[in-house]
Amino acid sequence: MKRSTRQKVIRYSLYGVLVLVVAIFAIFADWERIGRSFFNVEIAVDMFPEVLTVAARNTITYTALAFIFGLVLALVLALMKLSSIKAYRWLAIVYIELFRGLPALVTIIFVAFAIPIAFPGVSIPGGALGQGTIGLGIVAAAYMSETIRAGIEAVPRGQMEAARSLGMSWGKAMTYIILPQAFRIIIPPLTNELVLLIKDTSLFFVLGTTPATKELTKFGRDLMNSKFNGTPLIVIALVYLAITLPLTYLVARLEKRTAAAR
Amino acid sequence: MSIQRDETAPPIQIRDLHKYFGELEVLRGIDFEVKHGEVVCLIGPSGSGKSTLLRCVNKLEEPTAGKVLIEGIDITDPETDVDAVRTRIGMVFQQFNLFPHLTVLRNLRIAQRRVLGRDTAEATRVAEEMLARVGLSEKIDEHPSRLSGGQQQRVAIARALCMNPDMMLFDEPTSALDPELIGEVLDVMRELAEAGMTMVVVTHEMTFALQVADRVIFMDGGVIVEEGPPEQLLRNPTHERTQRFLRAIEIE
Ligand SMILES: Nc1ncnc2c1ncn2[C@@H]1O[C@H](COP(=O)(O)OP(=O)(O)OP(=O)(O)O)[C@@H](O)[C@H]1O
Ligand SMILES: [Mg+2]
Numbered sequence: 043m044k045r046s047t048r049q050k051v052i053r054y055s056l057y058g059v060l061v062l063v064v065a066i067f068a069i070f071a072d073w074e075r076i077g078r079s080f081f082n083v084e085i086a087v088d089m090f091p092e093v094l095t096v097a098a099r100n101t102i103t104y105t106a107l108a109f110i111f112g113l114v115l116a117l118v119l120a121l122m123k124l125s126s127i128k129a130y131r132w133l134a135i136v137y138i139e140l141f142r143g144l145p146a147l148v149t150i151i152f153v154a155f156a157i158p159i160a161f162p163g164v165s166i167p168g169g170a171l172g173q174g175t176i177g178l179g180i181v182a183a184a185y186m187s188e189t190i191r192a193g194i195e196a197v198p199r200g201q202m203e204a205a206r207s208l209g210m211s212w213g214k215a216m217t218y219i220i221l222p223q224a225f226r227i228i229i230p231p232l233t234n235e236l237v238l239l240i241k242d243t244s245l246f247f248v249l250g251t252t253p254a255t256k257e258l259t260k261f262g263r264d265l266m267n268s269k270f271n272g273t274p275l276i277v278i279a280l281v282y283l284a285i286t287l288p289l290t291y292l293v294a295r296l297e298k299r300t301a302a303a304r
Numbered sequence: 305m306s307i308q309r310d311e312t313a314p315p316i317q318i319r320d321l322h323k324y325f326g327e328l329e330v331l332r333g334i335d336f337e338v339k340h341g342e343v344v345c346l347i348g349p350s351g352s353g354k355s356t357l358l359r360c361v362n363k364l365e366e367p368t369a370g371k372v373l374i375e376g377i378d379i380t381d382p383e384t385d386v387d388a389v390r391t392r393i394g395m396v397f398q399q400f401n402l403f404p405h406l407t408v409l410r411n412l413r414i415a416q417r418r419v420l421g422r423d424t425a426e427a428t429r430v431a432e433e434m435l436a437r438v439g440l441s442e443k444i445d446e447h448p449s450r451l452s453g454g455q456q457q458r459v460a461i462a463r464a465l466c467m468n469p470d471m472m473l474f475d476e477p478t479s480a481l482d483p484e485l486i487g488e489v490l491d492v493m494r495e496l497a498e499a500g501m502t503m504v505v506v507t508h509e510m511t512f513a514l515q516v517a518d519r520v521i522f523m524d525g526g527v528i529v530e531e532g533p534p535e536q537l538l539r540n541p542t543h544e545r546t547q548r549f550l551r552a553i554e555i556e
Contacts, residue, residue, distance in 0.1 A: 200397055201403065203364055203401065204401035204403070204460075207362055207390055207464075208391070208415035208419060208463070209387050209391035209415060209420075209467065210418060210419055211387050214418050218414055218418060222405050223403075223404065
């Protein structure tokens with residue numbers, strides 16, 4: 043057999059296998075049942091508008107709060123890790139390794155439940171969800187601080203020296219010269235962190251919620267249980283994708299632009 | 305921010321300066337003084353400690369021992385506000401180190417605004433004046449990446465001048481430039497010298513040293529081997545090491 047003929051045969055056989063698998067699935071699957079349990083239009087329509095006005099809105103709110111809180115904390119940690127004071131460096135390292143090493147769920151449960159148990163008087167606004175958001179922010183900070191530190195270190199040393207030689211204090215040089223350049227470098231990876239964070243808010247399904255504070259996963263899961271049907275999960279999956287896919291696409295574009303600017 | 309300045313004190317006085325990097329002693333007892341309006345060129349082989357000496361003058365490097373006095377103020381004294389002293393010293397780097405995220409105007413304005421507290425109008429006026437001085441008025445709104453190396457270095461000089469420094473330090477300001485761009489930067493420096501600026505210049509440009517310097521210092525192995533008027537030091541050096549160095553760069 044000629045080389046080109048052989049490659050053609052392999053190619054067509056691969057298509058053949060695919061067609062066969064799809065055909066077997068199509069013939070033997072219980073389409074009526076699948077449609078009823080996952081694509082029940084009535085249940086899906088019934089979820090609107092709450093799935094957007096309540097659940098998606100809560101998911102976005104929790105993500106935004108955790109991201110902002112995490113970002114501020116991450117910046118402090120990154121600066122601590124770059125500090126000339128050894129104790130600060132060590133504190134930052136311990137923090138980062140601790141919270142990257144633990145499952146996010148453990149941290150969230152710890153902040154939301156263990157701390158209120160230990161200190162009954164202490165109340166963080168937002169109840170369990172406010173605490174969950176803080177817990178998630180604490181975890182996010184551990185990851186983002188490494189991203190920020192890498193961004194700061196990617197700014198050439200001469201930038202800090204030029205700024206200092208003009209009489210700027212270390213803080214002013216950081217604020218006006220180093221961080222603006224660092225953040226340009228790290229916008230794509232930070233957007234990636236944001237996508238991860240959106241998905242991680244699904245961990246809040248373990249927190250006690252009222253109908254008004256449910257995020258997407260909890261909302262879908264509760265409906266699934268009450269209607270005894272899988273459709274709500276399909277709907278919230280689509281809502282998640284509607285949020286995360288544009289962001290992922292944006293990251294890809296930003297990365298291409300940063301690569302081009304180099 | 306105000307600092308007590310002694311107008312009669314020399315701009316730079318260095319006494320028995322030592323600098324270690326770990327075990328390595330890079331400066332091994334430097335005594336060095338620069339007078340008002342004087343132009344001093346520092347020459348010497350690679351690794352002799354020229355950059356380190358220059359960077360000790362504005363404390364980008366921390367001296368290990370010895371004293372550095374700027375206009376009579378001891379900057380090795382931990383009580384001294386080094387940031388304030390640094391505003392009196394302009395520094396120009398081999399790699400220009402312009403701020404790439406800012407336009408030329410903002411490069412020239414940022415320290416005026418954030419360090420000297422000048423308002424935007426005043427800072428803009430000074431920036432325009434200094435940019436005209438280096439002949440780059442038309443580049444005011446460009447980003448540094450759109451300028452040639454020579455233009456970037458002239459902007460860097462203008463940026464330092466915007467702080468109205470009493471003295472300027474140059475660390476091989478033309479070493480990163482293509483040969484055809486060196487002249488425009490040296491011209492700006494020559495004009496600065498003629499205007500009476502106190503300058504310390506680390507350079508390999510022997511013609512510049514010969515024409516512009518009041519004094520040339522030859523360093524080797526972390527010590528000042530020999531110093532004197534340019535004609536004498538560059539044409540009739542007394543030390544064997546100086547002779548060897550000058551012969552070596554002549555052959556290049
Ligand atoms: N940050 C540093 N850490 C460790 N060693 C250093 C550091 N900076 C400089 N050195 C060392 O100190 C010595 C003197 O360096 P310096 O840069 O002052 O020399 P130079 O005379 O400016 O040389 P060149 O002409 O190559 O610029 C060199 O051996 C160099 O390797
Ligand atoms: Mg050097």
